[in-house]
Amino acid sequence: MPAEGEPGGLLVVVESPGRSDDAVGRPLTGPAGNLLRPLLAAHWPGPVAIVNALGCAPGAREVEPSHVEACRGYLARVFEEVRPTRVLALGSWAAHAVLGRGVPPLSTRGAYAHLLAGRFGRAVPVFTALHPTAALRNRHARGWFEEDV
8 A cells, every 4th residue: 555645844754554454555544544643634734645664454463563674674764755754653553564573552642853864964853643433433542642642
């Protein structure tokens, strides 16, 4: 599944495609996308691209480090194409795919890291937040998610 959106701005990285995403060939088309997309439109004035860290759904299996590693080349190509000025990694597996290690989103709210990407010629800040699905299941988590986005 390719990235969706415009290059040169915010790159949103989520874990993997869901059933509705696979059906239409676009990332974040289900309830999680219905929560996130309006927040992005309201708070990010520039171009936005959205991509899954895993190019394909792991199915009924849990995501494992080997899945992330297998898709690392795919995600690297997306970074080359999109050339983001900022990255928002949603969920621990998305952070793992971007940063090389998992980040507990609730323990690191407001924190960020930088990708020292020589090809970009600059450091690219990476922010982390809960996966939007977690925000759909808990009203407290939803408030934190909305604040962080």
